[in-house]
Amino acid sequence: MSGARPGASGRYLRRFDAFDRFLHALLMVSFLGLSLTGLPLLFAEDAWAARLARALGGPHTAGLLHRVFAFGLLLCFALHLGRVVGRLARRDWGILWGPHSMVPRPKDFTDFVGHVRWFLGRGPRPAFDRWTYWEKFDYWAVFWGMGIIGGSGLVLWFPELFATFLPGWAFNVALLIHGEEALLAVGFIFTIHFFNGHLRPEKFPMDTVIFTGVLPEDELRHERPMEYERLRESGGLELLAAAPPSRATRKWSVMIGALAVLLGLVLVGFTIYAALN
Amino acid sequence: MKLAFSAIILCLVAAPASGGPQAPASPTDEDCLTCHADPDAKRANGTSVLVAKEKLASSVHGQAGLSCVDCHADLAKVSDFPHAERLEPAQCASCHDAAAAEYAKGVHARAISEGRQLAARCGDCHGAHDILPSKDPASRTHHLNLPSTCERCHGDPEVIRKSAIAVGDVGRLFEDSIHGKALRESGLIVAPNCATCHEAHAILPNENPASKVARGNVSATCGSCHEGVERLYAAGVHGSGFRSGNRKAPVCTDCHTAHRIQDPDVEAWRLEVLTECGSCHEESLRTYRDNYHGQVTALGFARMATCSDCHRPHDIFPASDPRSTVSKARRVETCQKCHARANANFAGYDPHADPEDRSRNPLLHSVGLMMKGLLGGVFLFFGLHTVLWFPRSWKARRQTPDRETPPESPSEKDEGQ
Numbered sequence: 001m002s003g004a005r006p007g008a009s010g011r012y013l014r015r016f017d018a019f020d021r022f023l024h025a026l027l028m029v030s031f032l033g034l035s036l037t038g039l040p041l042l043f044a045e046d047a048w049a050a051r052l053a054r055a056l057g058g059p060h061t062a063g064l065l066h067r068v069f070a071f072g073l074l075l076c077f078a079l080h081l082g083r084v085v086g087r088l089a090r091r092d093w094g095i096l097w098g099p100h101s102m103v104p105r106p107k108d109f110t111d112f113v114g115h116v117r118w119f120l121g122r123g124p125r126p127a128f129d130r131w132t133y134w135e136k137f138d139y140w141a142v143f144w145g146m147g148i149i150g151g152s153g154l155v156l157w158f159p160e161l162f163a164t165f166l167p168g169w170a171f172n173v174a175l176l177i178h179g180e181e182a183l184l185a186v187g188f189i190f191t192i193h194f195f196n197g198h199l200r201p202e203k204f205p206m207d208t209v210i211f212t213g214v215l216p217e218d219e220l221r222h223e224r225p226m227e228y229e230r231l232r233e234s235g236g237l238e239l240l241a242a243a244p245p246s247r248a249t250r251k252w253s254v255m256i257g258a259l260a261v262l263l264g265l266v267l268v269g270f271t272i273y274a275a276l277n
Numbered sequence: 278m279k280l281a282f283s284a285i286i287l288c289l290v291a292a293p294a295s296g297g298p299q300a301p302a303s304p305t306d307e308d309c310l311t312c313h314a315d316p317d318a319k320r321a322n323g324t325s326v327l328v329a330k331e332k333l334a335s336s337v338h339g340q341a342g343l344s345c346v347d348c349h350a351d352l353a354k355v356s357d358f359p360h361a362e363r364l365e366p367a368q369c370a371s372c373h374d375a376a377a378a379e380y381a382k383g384v385h386a387r388a389i390s391e392g393r394q395l396a397a398r399c400g401d402c403h404g405a406h407d408i409l410p411s412k413d414p415a416s417r418t419h420h421l422n423l424p425s426t427c428e429r430c431h432g433d434p435e436v437i438r439k440s441a442i443a444v445g446d447v448g449r450l451f452e453d454s455i456h457g458k459a460l461r462e463s464g465l466i467v468a469p470n471c472a473t474c475h476e477a478h479a480i481l482p483n484e485n486p487a488s489k490v491a492r493g494n495v496s497a498t499c500g501s502c503h504e505g506v507e508r509l510y511a512a513g514v515h516g517s518g519f520r521s522g523n524r525k526a527p528v529c530t531d532c533h534t535a536h537r538i539q540d541p542d543v544e545a546w547r548l549e550v551l552t553e554c555g556s557c558h559e560e561s562l563r564t565y566r567d568n569y570h571g572q573v574t575a576l577g578f579a580r581m582a583t584c585s586d587c588h589r590p591h592d593i594f595p596a597s598d599p600r601s602t603v604s605k606a607r608r609v610e611t612c613q614k615c616h617a618r619a620n621a622n623f624a625g626y627d628p629h630a631d632p633e634d635r636s637r638n639p640l641l642h643s644v645g646l647m648m649k650g651l652l653g654g655v656f657l658f659f660g661l662h663t664v665l666w667f668p669r670s671w672k673a674r675r676q677t678p679d680r681e682t683p684p685e686s687p688s689e690k691d692e693g694q
Contacts, residue, residue: 040576041569042572044566044573050576053578054577059572059573116662116665118669119666119668134662159616159623160619163623164620168622168626169625169638169641171623172627173640175567177644177648180645180649180652183652184648187652188656192659200666
């Protein structure tokens with residue numbers, strides 16, 4: 001079931017293009033960096049935070065790194081928005097509605113209900129399409145998060161500039177939501193997203209599709225039957241057929257992914273430890 | 278006993294009667310030195326009775342021409358030598374009556390009267406035969422040397438324990454203090470030593486209202502050197518509060534400590550003083566920790582605004598007072614000390630905002646609740662989602678047929694099986 005196994009047909013299909021994977025890598029690196037350099041502030045009174053801040057070269061250096069990673073994440077957001085605008089300019093309305101769109105539709109709700117019924121053993125697994133409801137939630141959570149954390153972060157980054165038109169209380173609000181949203185993002189990505197994407201038994205230890213861009217045909221048929229059927233009927237399968245990833249690619253994908261997951265889990269461990277104290 | 282006998286015999290042999298056994302005249306210094314200059318003369322317990330002749334001669338008493346019996350008055354009438362081993366203590370008070378009267382009021386005299394025999398007597402600080410005037414740089418009581426003299430007891434854990442000295446090892450605390458370093462390292466004669474604050478002889482406990490270190494007198498005592506600071510403190514909320522009877526209002530030593538007073542610009546002290554302020558201003562310290570200033574200092578880095586950077590260290594006023602550096606009128610200027618381009622909006626930021634406090638920050642309180650609701654909702658929903666998914670996913674993994682197929686390459690391990 002993991003991305004490493006081609007299954008019966010032996011054929012691989014492309015799911016993410018190079019740009020998708022580049023954006024995810026940029027997102028992953030900058031988000032991990034932001035978490036690493038930001039969390040010590042939120043838990044400044046814990047001993048691990050002081051040690052981490054010291055290891056990062058002190059809060060001033062950590063602050064500089066935080067801004068470097070913030071630039072990376074903002075760049076990621078801008079590139080994504082640029083691509084969305086580009087597609088709309090080419091009248092690719094499919095990204096606004098339908099199976100290729102991240103916009104929720106009624107099927108997502110029925111999929112959710114069906115999925116829960118399947119959890120409880122009261123029904124079959126829903127026939128998911130290209131984007132499942134939890135993937136859409138991930139997407140919009142990050143989209144919203146980038147706006148909120150990015151926006152408030154910029155306010156805190158350039159307070160003198162923003163103070164030319166924002167009132168004083170806006171900085172209090174920015175500081176509060178920057179921290180709370182950060183906790184939400186760290187907690188969500190490092191537990192829920194990791195579980196949904198990588199750590200749940202069917203995927204464990206790593207779903208490498210976001211790194212290699214391809215997945216075995218059988219896996220697509222099993223996990224996203226609706227998309228598979230559509231592709232089969234339209235002849236899209238042949239168009240998406242791809243060479244299996246090399247062993248080295250698979251190995252690196254697992255290693256990089258596992259490293260990111262591990263780092264994230266350590267950070268979320270610290271966070272939970274600090275929150276419980 | 279053998280030793281005692283030999284000592285006596287030695288003295289008898291070495292002392293061919295100077296005057297005759299019945300002579301009524303007091304013994305002269307020469308008489309005393311017959312034994313006390315002899316390095317071999319010993320007491321019953323084996324200790325030497327030697328008196329360093331040169332030191333005695335160059336001591337303040339030797340220079341003044343005093344003879345042995347001027348201090349050892351009980352020997353003046355003794356004609357039978359060697360004299361008894363136990364003598365009365367030297368009678369310093371017979372000349373130094375003023376100092377003795379002051380000493381009698383102090384903690385050392387009181388301790389002795391209470392039976393704590395280790396407490397300092399005249400000789401413990403001044404020496405015995407080698408007493409030098411305090412002006413002499415070699416004197417134990419010279420201004421620069423006094424701390425080490427006091428530390429002989431007040432830095433000795435054994436003495437501190439046996440004598441139940443409540444303040445503990447002040448020797449070590451003072452040595453590291455800015456005053457201690459000024460004396461020891463910089464040789465600053467104007468820096469205070471122990472006696473500057475505690476007096477030399479009339480060392481009164483701080484619970485005695487007449488003591489220079491009683492709470493009510495501390496600011497005046499410190500102010501005898503730090504005159505300008507005392508003026509600022511007296512005007513500020515702490516000084517005026519203390520004067521008007523608020524016993525919680527701090528005096529100098531409450532923030533700076535009594536002995537381990539640090540250079541206020543030293544990093545460790547900049548961080549430490551936050552908890553000093555916070556020991557009374559708990560709320561303010563808690564809310565300070567919620568923003569960047571407080572977080573960075575909590576991480577152990579001092580290059581960041583601390584309490585006194587905004588509120589001033591001594592001339593602190595309530596924000597409602599126009600003299601206050603955090604008053605509406607002066608807040609911008611205060612922020613600008615670090616944030617050069619700060620304006621009125623910038624200074625409108627509440628650095629002690631508390632999202633928990635609805636009455637102080639209603640808007641922030643609502644935003645805080647919203648965020649808490651969002652976090653709680655998301656984690657509850659997806660937490661439950663995950664908990665339900667896990668066992669089903671586990672089952673699905675085991676049922677998937679292709680997991681049973683052998684790996685395509687021999688080196689690939691089939692994880693989880």
